[in-house]
Amino acid sequence: MATTTTNRQQAGPRAATAPEPGRPKHSPYPYWFYAPAAVIYGVLFIIPTLLAFYFSLTRWSIFESKFIGFGNYVTFFKEPALVSGLWHTLVYAVITSGAKVVLGMLLAVLLTSQIVARGWLRSVVFFPVLVSTIGVGLTFTVLMNPETGLINDALGAIGIHGPGWLTNPKLALFSVALVDIWKGVGLATLIYIAGIVSIPHEYFEAAKVDGAGSWDSFRRIILPLARPATVTVIILSLIGGLRSFDLIWAMTRGGPGFTSDVIASVIYKQYQAGFYGLSTAGNVVLFLVVTAIIFPLNRFLNRKEVEL
Amino acid sequence: MTTATAPAPPATAAPPIRSHKPRPNYWLSIIAIVVSFVVFVIPFLFILLTALKTRQDAADLSFTWPKQFQFVQNFTAVLQARDYLLIIAYINSIILTVCSVAILVVLASMVAYVLQRRRSRWNGLINFFVLAGLIMPPAVVPTIWVLQKIGLFRTMPGLILVEVAFGMSFCVLLFRAFISSIPKELDEAAIIDGAGSTRLFFRVVFPLLRSVVITVILTQSVAIFNDFVNPLYFLPGDANATLQLTIFNFYSQFTTQYNLLFMDILLITIPPLLMYIFFNRQIVAGMTSGAVKG
Numbered sequence: 001m002a003t004t005t006t007n008r009q010q011a012g013p014r015a016a017t018a019p020e021p022g023r024p025k026h027s028p029y030p031y032w033f034y035a036p037a038a039v040i041y042g043v044l045f046i047i048p049t050l051l052a053f054y055f056s057l058t059r060w061s062i063f064e065s066k067f068i069g070f071g072n073y074v075t076f077f078k079e080p081a082l083v084s085g086l087w088h089t090l091v092y093a094v095i096t097s098g099a100k101v102v103l104g105m106l107l108a109v110l111l112t113s114q115i116v117a118r119g120w121l122r123s124v125v126f127f128p129v130l131v132s133t134i135g136v137g138l139t140f141t142v143l144m145n146p147e148t149g150l151i152n153d154a155l156g157a158i159g160i161h162g163p164g165w166l167t168n169p170k171l172a173l174f175s176v177a178l179v180d181i182w183k184g185v186g187l188a189t190l191i192y193i194a195g196i197v198s199i200p201h202e203y204f205e206a207a208k209v210d211g212a213g214s215w216d217s218f219r220r221i222i223l224p225l226a227r228p229a230t231v232t233v234i235i236l237s238l239i240g241g242l243r244s245f246d247l248i249w250a251m252t253r254g255g256p257g258f259t260s261d262v263i264a265s266v267i268y269k270q271y272q273a274g275f276y277g278l279s280t281a282g283n284v285v286l287f288l289v290v291t292a293i294i295f296p297l298n299r300f301l302n303r304k305e306v307e308l
Numbered sequence: 309m310t311t312a313t314a315p316a317p318p319a320t321a322a323p324p325i326r327s328h329k330p331r332p333n334y335w336l337s338i339i340a341i342v343v344s345f346v347v348f349v350i351p352f353l354f355i356l357l358t359a360l361k362t363r364q365d366a367a368d369l370s371f372t373w374p375k376q377f378q379f380v381q382n383f384t385a386v387l388q389a390r391d392y393l394l395i396i397a398y399i400n401s402i403i404l405t406v407c408s409v410a411i412l413v414v415l416a417s418m419v420a421y422v423l424q425r426r427r428s429r430w431n432g433l434i435n436f437f438v439l440a441g442l443i444m445p446p447a448v449v450p451t452i453w454v455l456q457k458i459g460l461f462r463t464m465p466g467l468i469l470v471e472v473a474f475g476m477s478f479c480v481l482l483f484r485a486f487i488s489s490i491p492k493e494l495d496e497a498a499i500i501d502g503a504g505s506t507r508l509f510f511r512v513v514f515p516l517l518r519s520v521v522i523t524v525i526l527t528q529s530v531a532i533f534n535d536f537v538n539p540l541y542f543l544p545g546d547a548n549a550t551l552q553l554t555i556f557n558f559y560s561q562f563t564t565q566y567n568l569l570f571m572d573i574l575l576i577t578i579p580p581l582l583m584y585i586f587f588n589r590q591i592v593a594g595m596t597s598g599a600v601k602g
Contacts, residue, residue: 027426028499029505031422033418033422034418034422034423036415036418037415037419037476038419040415040472043458043473044454044455045441045446045474045476046437048447048450048453048454049446049450051454052447052449110336113333113336114331115332115340116332116334117337120341121340121344123588124348124349126592127581128348130580130583131580132533132555133534133536134552135355135555135573135577138573139351139354139355139573142566142569143354150350150354150369150370150371182347182348190592190596191595194596239442239443271541279449283445283447283448283449287444287445290443291444294443
């Protein structure tokens with residue numbers, strides 16, 4: 001900032017036609033550049049978000065809304081199917097994000113080491129990120145078919161009786177999470193690769209001179225210095241996990257029963273059933289959950305980074 | 309760190325330094341290639357093979373070579389299903405993607421430019437909104453209510469604007485990071501040459517954003533083309549269904565015709581595959597830079 005102001009003062013006398021150096025009336029960076037984006041964003045994101053807090057307190061149908069106080073929230077937290085949706089959301093987000101951190105890190109270390117066909121491996125791991133979630137979900141629904149699916153066929157061939165991945169109520173949520181990890185681990189790997197590649201090579205050489213093995217250089221160099229990448233992966237995949245809807249909807253529609261329902265699918269189901277107020281209350285719960293997790297976590301992780 | 313013990317074993321550690329480029333680990337490579345093939349390639353091969361099978365052949369869902377190749381027949385059957393709905397959906401998806409991304413590129417770069425260049429007391433608030441847009445899930449039903457009030461619910465322009473609103477934050481962050489690397493002196497030179505603020509941006513600065521524009525176009529087209537949730541809520545109905553929605557609806561219809569289902573899935577997998585083949589490097593750069601800086 002300081003350098004630019006001095007530059008401007010130096011340029012002042014030369015540019016005789018330019019406005020006086022005091023404070024230019026017409027900034028070259030006009031505020032109206034914000035306007036079109038602000039209108040779209042304000043009308044379609046900020047206003048609905050604020051309205052949600054009001055509408056969540058109403059009994060709301062297509063034509064009218066009637067203020068009923070916290071009735072929707074009471075319903076939400078009394079209904080076991082809805083509360084379990086909240087719980088599933090947290091489990092799903094933590095599992096997918098944790099697995100992406102660990103697997104992404106391991107894959108990134110592997111894919112930056114000296115192995116053959118590195119480029120091919122990177123492409124193959126990353127490609128599912130770009131593919132339609134619906135396509136992936138439908139494909140894995142077929143692959144996870146308990147009787148005829150490829151996964152259980154393969155397990156059967158080596159003598160394991162495969163479970164009903166999506167039909168077993170205890171397993172359905174985890175099976176979907178597994179597919180989420182399959183689809184998303186490529187992005188985590190890529191972020192970690194970018195982090196590892198930016199570590200100066202001298203560190204590894206110096207460590208080698210000191211007699212450090214590969215485990216030491218992983219623990220003492222890669223792990224701490226790839227920390228910004230870890231923060232990014234955790235935050236990104238937690239946000240994605242808490243909001244995830246399409247994969248779950250494509251694979252189980254929240255079933256069997258309500259055993260793989262998450263908040264986002266509860267919101268959709270209540271909306272479809274015409275309970276707009278209840279649906280919006282679910283939406284507000286989702287806001288609060290996301291805010292309560294992401295903002296403190298972001299602050300915590302970034303503060304730790306400064307201390308290091 | 310253990311730098312204190314550094315000088316101790318110099319003699320024994322000398323040889324490894326000389327081997328500058330160590331030999332690739334062949335065993336690990338073979339394991340990695342086999343595992344990646346099983347985990348990541350076989351599902352896509354399965355899609356391809358099943359899409360080429362006959363109906364009876366596809367019914368047992370096994371991973372086998374097709375007994376009889378039936379590409380053209382499956383392909384036309386899928387296209388003709390429900391009065392060429394898939395073609396309509398393709399057109400709708402392309403309109404949605406192209407329009408949303410074009411608007412996003414222009415508007416987000418304008419916001420990012422002023423946000424990066426001009427310090428004012430609004431910056432804190434705007435940065436907060438940008439971050440909020442990245443983190444907060446959108447409020448679905450109230451958005452539908454607003455769209456209804458302005459007469460854009462169930463219309464393509466409405467959905468385009470929704471995609472623009474929800475994608476704005478990510479694009480602003482990408483643009484802002486890039487614009488900060490363009491020297492401010494350039495703006496000043498253009499101003500001295502008499503360029504107005506609009507000309508300064510669109511004629512001088514915007515052309516310099518080429519690489520980040522490509523990044524934004526690629527990442528956002530993938531996201532919007534693959535988007536399922538927003539069309540589901542904001543553009544229901546078959547008349548202007550998008551591709552993802554159409555495929556999802558085909559699923560219930562084609563449960564006995566897996567060859568056609570997988571032909572559908574193959575058809576929505578091809579556009580990202582082509583993009584990845586042609587723009588591999590830019591997509592990877594965009595995804596990581598956006599993620600790390602965001």
